[in-house]
Amino acid sequence: MTEQARRAQIVAAAVEVLAEGGYAAASFKRIAAVAGLSSTGLISYHFKGKQELVDAVYAEVTHVFAGFVLERMDRGTGAAEELRAFLTANVRFMAEHRNHAIALHEVRAHASAATAGDGDHRKMADLLREGQRAGEFRDFDADTMAVFVMALRDGVLARLGNRAEIDLDRCERELVTMVELATTRGTGTWAGGHGR
Amino acid sequence: MTEQARRAQIVAAAVEVLAEGGYAAASFKRIAAVAGLSSTGLISYHFKGKQELVDAVYAEVTHVFAGFVLERMDRGTGAAEELRAFLTANVRFMAEHRNHAIALHEVRAHASAATAGDGDHRKMADLLREGQRAGEFRDFDADTMAVFVMALRDGVLARLGNRAEIDLDRCERELVTMVELATTRGTGTWAGGHGR
Amino acid sequence: MTEQARRAQIVAAAVEVLAEGGYAAASFKRIAAVAGLSSTGLISYHFKGKQELVDAVYAEVTHVFAGFVLERMDRGTGAAEELRAFLTANVRFMAEHRNHAIALHEVRAHASAATAGDGDHRKMADLLREGQRAGEFRDFDADTMAVFVMALRDGVLARLGNRAEIDLDRCERELVTMVELATTRGTGTWAGGHGR
Amino acid sequence: MTEQARRAQIVAAAVEVLAEGGYAAASFKRIAAVAGLSSTGLISYHFKGKQELVDAVYAEVTHVFAGFVLERMDRGTGAAEELRAFLTANVRFMAEHRNHAIALHEVRAHASAATAGDGDHRKMADLLREGQRAGEFRDFDADTMAVFVMALRDGVLARLGNRAEIDLDRCERELVTMVELATTRGTGTWAGGHGR
């Protein structure tokens, strides 16, 4: 089995363990068991240390997540539409890739600072600023609003991770409406225009 | 020293340790050291297990937090005003009781499901429903909106816990505006009426 | 059992293990077994890490060794006599405290640089310089000669540690003679005067 | 690549690793890396176990060392001169083949008893006895004196291995003088005759 494949297999097992038992349960022993490995030494063989595995999981999960979301965003023709696509894609991802989503939630706090950069935050802030320049969004502080938008996404994610009952479809609709109300110029036409 | 006082002392030390080093660093050894105890055995003596201590910390922090917030809410004369007071009080609490706030953030994921109940969530949903009945709020799904409101609060809290730079005053203003836009009927008078 | 006593017991067990099996065999597991402890964790409980135990062993063994030697040196009335007493005492120590001597040999290379200072080397060099000032010793480089004297001591120690057959009594006599010949002014009276 | 060449390559890499990081750092991984091998398996393939590699290193280093020294000894015309040549050659070797010398120092304690035989010791004792028979040396116990002479050599070697500052040229001169004083009949002419 090739190195690449083994690493991927281990990361996949880690994602599963993280999704099922949370970070605390994600010991090498458990991950090895789920991956069908006979020794935790093999994980150390492929990853220099636990931190590297954690970072690899974070990178993988983040990569898949970002791919999923970006694919659904670049069809947008304006900042507001892109924002809506972002929210929709995020909730969809949670519905379709539950394990990845929960694993991200569990692993985020433990990823290296360098790795776990605020890239997402900055991109969101930029998108919001762009929408303000285009006149689509009202005059809020873009950085703070970026915190809010990501917080809404993370709140849904946390809810999912905590196994609380949650209707993701309704959640998606309400989320889009709420963010539009909160960000766009208050003409009332937009929110109303979409029937919500 | 009375049982009550000892427990309170230990919980207070735990809060400090949690705020400073996060959950991972919150070993009995460290907590005992901060509390000025000479043995971790004393912690085990007063708390049946680590889980009980964690739950006690969660209960204490939650109690103080709720007290702070409720005190500032019941002056409100309507649901919208109460909601605004809730948001303001939450951010204020983070500013004035940083350790308690961060400890809450750190400990929440590890508190017993039974303890960490969704009481807050339900109360928020009830408030929102009340506002809808009174005609103050628009027609959203109250449970979902409650998730969102709490998510916004938690997002700010997480930002604080991660030691990211954050201007709590601006955050408070933007948060209130955003939630008002997202919840009240779109007359535009309210948000505008407060000079933002 | 008091902390002090436990530490001493563990150090004593470590000395025994080192003397019997060398540094490589001196695992916590083995030391704990020899000390009659039920868990290696207890060693970690009393010593912050393996390095601290190693340093404690080095300190203990060095302390006993130095005490033994110094007691027999300060009776000397001149540098030459002190030097002779040093050599004699060293060999005697190896004979009477075999385990401590071998443990010192095994542990020396692994003691912290700070701990394993060249104190002995410097003291020897000072003694030699003093003897030169007094006219007892010939004109050699004191630092280099100190290296030699300590090397002779260490050579005997190594021989002991390697379980090679060695007659310590004869060794003591020959060592004293050799060092006197090598250090004192070549009158010939001294070495001869002692019946060799 | 021939078996012989591979073994030599691995041994050479081991010597380098031993000289740079000491025995503790001489893992197969490191040796393979220095040797430019892609797998530690290759080392196990060519050497039955770590012990065999260690013994091979000891043999190689000892062989080179002995060759260097013997080449400079057989020019001597008497035991005293040979002894002096031995000492000189030893110190010269340390200066000119630092890595081999330090590797010898590091590996000696771990070589098999069988391999690490006392051949050198016996040869030195024989040389000393020869000198005694020829009237060049005084009446000491040859075996013990051999221990001393080798101890002096090893002391310098250890100093080198410990990265302590050491002036090998001065060391060489002082060493020759000391050993001559300690071994030859005390006419005083020799040591003085060489101007030291």
Next chain:
DNA sequence: GATGAATGAGCGTTCATTCAT
């Protein structure tokens, strides 16, 4: 011969917990 992934024993260390005093 050479590769490199896989193995499994052993390591030092941390931790919550227990219990005799």
Next chain:
DNA sequence: CATGAATGAACGCTCATTCAT
């Protein structure tokens, strides 16, 4: 009540060694 030494399970990690390719 309080102490603090003792316990033992679990952890991440390293290493020489094996073996299918």
